Amino acid sequence: MRIPLARVAHCRSGDKGDVANIGVVAREECYYSILVREVTAERVKAFFGDRVLGRVDRFELPNVGALNFVMHEALGGGGTVSLRVDAQGKTLGAALLRLEIEADEHELRD
Amino acid sequence: MITKHPGTGGRVNLASVKEQLVYEIGDPRAYITPDVVADFTSIRLADDGRDRVRITGARGSPRPATLKVSLNYFAGWKAIGTLVYCWPQAIEKARAADRIVRERLAQLGLSFDAMETEFFGVNACHGPAAPPVSDPPEVELRIGVRGSDRGTVERFTRELVPLVLSGPPAATGYGEGRPQVREVVAYWPTLIPREEVEPKVEVVE
Numbered sequence: 001m002r003i004p005l006a007r008v009a010h011c012r013s014g015d016k017g018d019v020a021n022i023g024v025v026a027r028e029e030c031y032y033s034i035l036v037r038e039v040t041a042e043r044v045k046a047f048f049g050d051r052v053l054g055r056v057d058r059f060e061l062p063n064v065g066a067l068n069f070v071m072h073e074a075l076g077g078g079g080t081v082s083l084r085v086d087a088q089g090k091t092l093g094a095a096l097l098r099l100e101i102e103a104d105e106h107e108l109r110d
Numbered sequence: 111m112i113t114k115h116p117g118t119g120g121r122v123n124l125a126s127v128k129e130q131l132v133y134e135i136g137d138p139r140a141y142i143t144p145d146v147v148a149d150f151t152s153i154r155l156a157d158d159g160r161d162r163v164r165i166t167g168a169r170g171s172p173r174p175a176t177l178k179v180s181l182n183y184f185a186g187w188k189a190i191g192t193l194v195y196c197w198p199q200a201i202e203k204a205r206a207a208d209r210i211v212r213e214r215l216a217q218l219g220l221s222f223d224a225m226e227t228e229f230f231g232v233n234a235c236h237g238p239a240a241p242p243v244s245d246p247p248e249v250e251l252r253i254g255v256r257g258s259d260r261g262t263v264e265r266f267t268r269e270l271v272p273l274v275l276s277g278p279p280a281a282t283g284y285g286e287g288r289p290q291v292r293e294v295v296a297y298w299p300t301l302i303p304r305e306e307v308e309p310k311v312e313v314v315e
Contacts, residue, residue: 010125014134017297023132025125049238061138061151064128070136076226081185081296083226083254085234095236 002100007108008034011093018078019070020052020089022096026065028109035067036060038101044069047099048092112163122161140171142178147171176301185296186223187263190254191270192230194283197247203278204229204251210277211253214269222257222266250283256294263291 005011005024008031013022024039026032041058054072061068075089076082086092114122131150135141138150152169195203208227215222228234230250232243255266267288274281 010129012129012133016134016136017299019136021132021135023129023135025128025132027125047239051237051239057137059136059138061132063151063153064131064155066128066132068132068135068138077224077256077296079297080294081256083188083190083224083256085228085230085252091235095239098239098241 001103001105003103003108004097005039005099005101006097008101008103009039009097011096013089013091013093013096015075015078015088015090018075018082019072020074020092021071022069022089022093024067024069024093024096029065030107030109032062032065034101034103034107035065038103039067039069039099041069043099044071044096047096048074111158112165114161116161122163124155124157124163127155127163127165142174144177145173147174173304175304177304177307179300179302181298181300182295183298185294186256186258187260187291188254188256188294189263189267189289189291190252191267191289192250192252192283193270193273193281194248194250195278196280196282197245200246200249201229201232201243203281204232204249206278207251207273207281208253210273211269215266218265220262220265222255222262224254224256226254228252228254260291267291 009024009026011022011024013020024035026035041056045052045056048071052071052074054074057070059068059070075087076084079087112122112127114120131153132138135150141148141150148168148170152167153165154167156164156166158164193207195207230252231246232249233240234252253270255263257263271284271288274284
């Protein structure tokens with residue numbers, strides 16, 4: 001079944017210059033494997049379309065059940081240079097919660 | 111142990127500590143600080159009661175040979191202008207106004223290092239990741255430009271207010287007048303050898 005990422009994870013995002021990062025944290029330990037399987041760097045890059053011009057790297061933190069996505073050239077120059085209202089990428093984590101992912105019924109707790 | 115004073119609001123729990131751990135980081139295996147390179151993938155977290163999270167097992171590697179320097183430099187000028195369009199056809203009116211401004215700037219032969227249009231209430235925060243919006247009660251058009259020549263950026267700021275009477279109908283939200291032209295001070299993080307920096311602490315009474 002298709003579910004929004006929000007069902008199994010919560011997110012926090014921010015910036016370093018023109019680089020934005022999104023930490024995606026599994027709501028339950030058992031959801032981490034769903035994140036690893038479904039939320040790839042390619043999918044995140046495609047999700048944000050022309051907002052993210054550079055590459056997207058994915059890092060795994062299995063110890064806390066989280067993924068970290070580092071998105072390059074993602075903030076229109078970043079910081080004071082950017083013309084965007086969200087020059088610090090604070091809202092990008094919330095945006096990603098809409099990402100539609102596949103999960104089996106038995107993988108979900110509720 | 112991560113905890114907080116009682117009665118101060120907020121919450122320390124596994125979820126909030128995990129979010130803080132991934133906040134504004136790059137490679138979690140090498141979080142570089144002046145004193146140590148921390149490996150966030152080595153940390154174990156445990157719930158230790160209300161507003162208490164225990165952290166164990168943190169490992170890392172020796173401090174880096176370089177220190178980070180935050181340099182700032184002058185990077186031109188920018189201005190951001192906004193106008194509000196209301197129902198009916200708020201999005202269409204805001205888009206038409208954006209087209210008119212861009213055509214005017216082209217006719218004037220003005221070019222910029224960057225120009226960005228966002229539609230508040232439609233896609234300003236999430237860009238193409240925002241779901242489609244149909245027929246909203248209002249939309250704010252926000253156009254920003256950046257360039258090395260102050261005069262060119264200044265000229266842009268004079269192209270928005272005329273739209274109120276000669277552009278799509280019922281534009282509002284221009285009470286502040288022309289957008290301000292602001293100097294851009296850009297940020298350049300870089301590294302220098304640690305030996306170049308001599309720490310000195312002075313206590314001023």
